[in-house]
Amino acid sequence: MNSTTENPPVARMNAWWYSSPQTFYRLAGKLAPWFAALAAILTVIGLYIGFFVAPTDATQGQSYRIIFIHVPSAWMSMFLYVVMAFWAAIGLAFNTRLSSMMATAIAPTGALMTFIALWSGALWGRPTWGAYWVWDARLTSELILLFLYLGFIALQAAIDDRRRADKAGAVLAIIGVVNVPIIYFSVQWWNTLHQGASVSVKGSSMASIMLAGMLVMVFAVWMYCIAAVLYRVRTIILERERHTAWVRELVAGEPLK
Amino acid sequence: MIWSSWEAFWAMGGYGRYVWGSYGVFFAIVALECWQLRLRRRAALQEARRAAARPGR
Numbered sequence: 001m002n003s004t005t006e007n008p009p010v011a012r013m014n015a016w017w018y019s020s021p022q023t024f025y026r027l028a029g030k031l032a033p034w035f036a037a038l039a040a041i042l043t044v045i046g047l048y049i050g051f052f053v054a055p056t057d058a059t060q061g062q063s064y065r066i067i068f069i070h071v072p073s074a075w076m077s078m079f080l081y082v083v084m085a086f087w088a089a090i091g092l093a094f095n096t097r098l099s100s101m102m103a104t105a106i107a108p109t110g111a112l113m114t115f116i117a118l119w120s121g122a123l124w125g126r127p128t129w130g131a132y133w134v135w136d137a138r139l140t141s142e143l144i145l146l147f148l149y150l151g152f153i154a155l156q157a158a159i160d161d162r163r164r165a166d167k168a169g170a171v172l173a174i175i176g177v178v179n180v181p182i183i184y185f186s187v188q189w190w191n192t193l194h195q196g197a198s199v200s201v202k203g204s205s206m207a208s209i210m211l212a213g214m215l216v217m218v219f220a221v222w223m224y225c226i227a228a229v230l231y232r233v234r235t236i237i238l239e240r241e242r243h244t245a246w247v248r249e250l251v252a253g254e255p256l257k
Numbered sequence: 258m259i260w261s262s263w264e265a266f267w268a269m270g271g272y273g274r275y276v277w278g279s280y281g282v283f284f285a286i287v288a289l290e291c292w293q294l295r296l297r298r299r300a301a302l303q304e305a306r307r308a309a310a311r312p313g314r
Contacts, residue, residue: 051266055259062270066279073283112286120279127275224287231294238301248309251302 021098021237022246028230035227042220049213057210064210066124071198071214072221074117077145078180080110080225084152085177088170100166101240103173104156105233109225111149118142129193137186138194141179148176162240 050068057064084106091100121139122132133139152169159165182189187196198204204211241247260266269276 052259056270061272063272063275065269065272065276069279069283109290112290116283116286119282123275123279127272228290228294231298235294235298235301238298238305242301242305242308247305251306251309 019096019098021101021241022244024098025234025237028234032227032230032234035223035230039220039224039227042216042223046213046216046220049209049216054210054213055207060128063124063127066120067210068213068217069221070117070120070124072218073113073120074142075218076221076225077110077114077117077142078183079222080106080113081145081148081173081180082177084110085173088166088173091166092170092174097240098237100163100170101233101236102229103169104166105229105236107149107153107156108232109228111146111153113221113225114142114146114149118146125193134193136193137190138183138192141183141186144179145176145183148172148179152176 046068050065054065056062084103087099087106088103090096091103118139121142125134126132152172155172156165156169159168186192187194198206199211199214206214238247267273267277
């Protein structure tokens with residue numbers, strides 16, 4: 001696969017066509033603003049429901065409103081890790097450059113989501129449990145998730161050769177996947193201070209308007225993460241494909257902004 | 258309406274610092290990430306332009 005040559009029209013029929021960094025750069029540029037706009041709109045709707053429609057919680061008072069940011073960021077922190085490991089594994093197995101770039105692009109957003117989950121959890125824990133932090137299975141495994149993201153970023157940054165950095169990062173990411181089910185099932189496997197899931201396949205233990213607000217915020221944060229990753233992967237493509245003919249042509253025609 | 262006044266809204270039933278501490282950090286992080294993405298894109302474009310201008314490649 002040579003990204004410096006134009007793709008023949010017939011290749012458009014093939015899904016693999018999008019695995020070319022050049023093609024994906026354009027596609028991501030078209031899609032990212034839509035995801036960003038969707039994220040903004042959903043955030044406004046979600047926070048409106050969360051703060052102005054959803055009633056006060058009977059046992060937790062107003063402190064429960066942290067849920068509208070805590071659950072979406074916690075879900076995304078785990079989901080993004082699995083997606084990151086998936087792309088890293090594809091990159092490792094098939095030596096596809098774009099897959100590895102995707103994994104690298106996901107890591108910072110995943111780390112930030114993990115941090116927000118931990119931070120909002122600490123601020124929720126203080127009024128609810130009386131402590132910002134406890135060495136509970138759920139909290140500890142989520143902290144390990146943050147270290148896995150940071151380890152992935154640090155490891156890739158420490159290796160100069162990009163393809164080697166991709167491979168080393170992929171191995172770390174794949175091994176770390178074992179932590180995701182541990183986080184998810186920790187509240188069932190161990191006696192934790194952290195409550196069990198409010199939402200499951202069997203239904204929800206929350207009032208439906210609270211649940212609606214939370215789910216809208218889940219989609220808002222999800223769309224934000226997609227937008228951020230698409231914007232970042234574009235930059236990573238530019239950085240790594242700097243010396244290819246298509247990037248030269250691209251920057252030749254584009255004014256400085 | 259849940260809130261009798263804006264003061265009641267900001268007070269969050271006495272949990273204001275926890276609720277706004279969560280949302281404040283969330284929005285600060287989102288803003289920082291967007292800013293960082295912008296800076297990194299600019300740097301990458303500039304670097305690509307420099308590479309394209311370099312003769313003999």
